[in-house]
Amino acid sequence: MTVKKVKFEDIRKHKGRTTKKELDELSDTDIKEAVLGDKDSAMPTEDELKEFGTPKKRNISDDEKS
Incomplete structure (x- = not known):
């Protein structure tokens, strides 16, 4: 994989x-x-997930929708 x-x-x-x-x-x-399956990725633990909490709904501009 190439990084740009x-x-x-x-x-x-x-x-x-x-x-x-x-x-x-x-x-x-x-x-x-x-x-x-991704050797560079790690699944967060349940405690880590709780620390992040629930994401807030965000408004998406028209530019981001496409």
Whole structure:
């Protein structure tokens, strides 16, 4: 895998290839399997998850939706 450095102000110019539909279709099991299969990733413990808490709903601008 290649790492490409991008200036913060240029981030919005780059588009990912994953669609919202693809993300919405992922199950918790799919995500856990991907995390467990990634040698560079670590599953947070239940205590760590509690520390993060529940994410707040955020308003998404029209630029971020596409």
